[in-house]
C-alpha cells in the first residue's frame with residue numbers, strides 16, 4: 498500500500514465531505530483561485546450518489562435523476578460533458594390499490610381511482626400554501642409556528658375527508674421524503690415544495706424532477722469534478738473534530754491535523770453530529786443537527802434480459818398501496834435497452850418491515866411484488882442489487898434529512914445555515930432551491946464558497 502501523502506500544515510480553506518455539496522464548494526473555491534483541501538472519509542466521491550458498473554449496465558444506488566429546472570446540475574453535465582437521456586416514460590403506468598386490484602393509467606393517476614378527485618384538491622391546497630413560504634429566509638414565513646407545529650398526518654386528517662385521498666398523499670410523502678406523514682412537519686413539506694417550484698415538479702417525470710438520467714451514472718459529474726480537483730482532494734481521510742478559535746481553525750483527521758482560515762462542512766446532519774467541536778457549536782446549530790434525522794430508503798434493482806413490460810404497453814412505472822414492500826417502481830433500463838431494469842423504492846414503514854426479513858426473503862418479497870405488477874416474466878431476474886441507505890455509516894440514510902416538527906420554528910433562524918465563527922455550512926439540507934436534491938447540494942456548495950471567499954477577502958483587507 499502506498500503511504501498517504503501528509504496533510505499540509507496550513508491551507509486557506511478546508512472542505513469536509515466530497516458529496517456534490519463539498520465538491521461544489523471546493524470547485525468554486527478553486528475556480529476563484531483559492532487554495533483548498535477537500536477531505537472525504539470514504540474511498541470515493543459522490544456521497545449519496547453512487548453509480549456501480551454491473552456487467553454491461555450502470556446501476557445508480559442513490560440519487561439518479563435530473564430535471565430541466567435543476568440548473569446547476571445541468572450546468573455541470575454540460576461543463577464536464579456528462580451525457581443524459583430521457584427516463585423511459587412511454588406506455589401505461591400501473592396502480593395497485595389496497596384490495597390488490599390493478600389499474601392501468603397515463604398522467605397523474607387513474608381517472609376513476611379511489612379518492613382521486615379529493616387527492617387533486619389536496620395537492621392544489623398544498624401548492625397554494627407553499628407559495629406563502631419565504632424561500633430565502635424560511636424562518637420569516639408568517640405561518641411558521643402554526644405550520645411547523647403540525648405534522649402532515651394531522652393536517653391531512655383535518656383537511657382531507659376521504660381516507661383514500663389521504664392514502665394517495667401519504668404515498669407521495671413516502672416517495673418524496675422517504676418518511677411517514679407522522680414524521681414530517683407541514684412547514685418542511687411546504688418549504689420543500691416551494692424549493693422545487695411545485696408539488697408536480699417533485700412528483701412527475703416529463704418536465705419535472707424525474708425527467709432524465711445520466712448515461713454513465715449520476716456519479717459521472719462528481720468523478721469529473723474530483724479529477725479537476727486533483728491532489729486537492731484527499732479520499733480516505735475521515736475528519737474527527739474541529740477546533741475553532743477567533744482567527745484559526747484546526748481540522749483533526751485520523752491522519753493528522755490541518756490549520757485553516759475557514760472550514761466548509763458539507764456532511765449530512767447525522768455525520769456532522771458525530772464530530773467533536775471545540776468550543777461546542779452554538780446551541781441552535783447543535784439542536785438543528787441533532788433534530789434532523791435522515792429519511793429511510795432502500796433502492797432495489799432487478800435486472801432482466803429485456804424490458805419485457807414494454808411489449809405489454811407498460812411504462813415500467815407503478816405505484817403500490819397496501820402491504821407490499823415496495824411503494825414505487827420505475828423503468829431504469831439503460832438508454833439502448835440492451836437489458837431491462839426495474840428499480841423499486843422501499844421506504845418508511847415498508848423499509849422497517851422489509852429489513853426484518855432475511856436477505857433471501859427480502860429479495861423474494863420484492864420479486865413477488867414485481868410479478869404481481871408486471872406478470873410472471875418478472876420472476877426471471879438475471880441480476881439483483883439492493884442498497885439500504887440507513888445502514889450507510891457516512892450518510893446515515895436518504896434521500897435527505899427531515900427536520901422534526903418544531904425544529905424550523907425553534908432553531909431555523911440561527912441554526913439552519915448561519916456560519917458558526919469560521920465554520921460554514923453546505924449540504925443539500927442547507928439549499929434554498931431544490932433542497933434535498935443533487936442540484937441543491939451544488940448550490941449550497943457555491944453559496945458556502947461565496948461566504949468563504951468574502952470572509953477571506955475581508956480578513957486580507959483588514960490585515
Ligand SMILES: Cc1cc2nc3c(=O)[nH]c(=O)nc-3n(C[C@H](O)[C@H](O)[C@H](O)COP(=O)(O)OP(=O)(O)OC[C@H]3O[C@@H](n4cnc5c(N)ncnc54)[C@H](O)[C@@H]3O)c2cc1C
Nearest residue numbers: 514516517518538544545560561562736895924925933935
Ligand atoms: C436512494 C436515494 C435516491 C435519491 N434520488 C435522487 C434523485 O434522483 N435526484 C436528486 O437530485 N437527488 C436524489 N437523492 C438525493 C441526493 O442524492 C442528495 O441530495 C445529494 O447527493 C446530497 O449531497 P450532499 O453533498 O449534500 O451530501 P452527501 O452526498 O451525503 O455527501 C456527504 C459526504 O460527506 C462524507 N463524510 C461524512 N462524514 C465525514 C467525515 N467525518 N469526514 C469526511 N467526510 C465525511 C460522506 O462520505 C459523503 O461523501 C437521492 C438520495 C438517495 C439516498
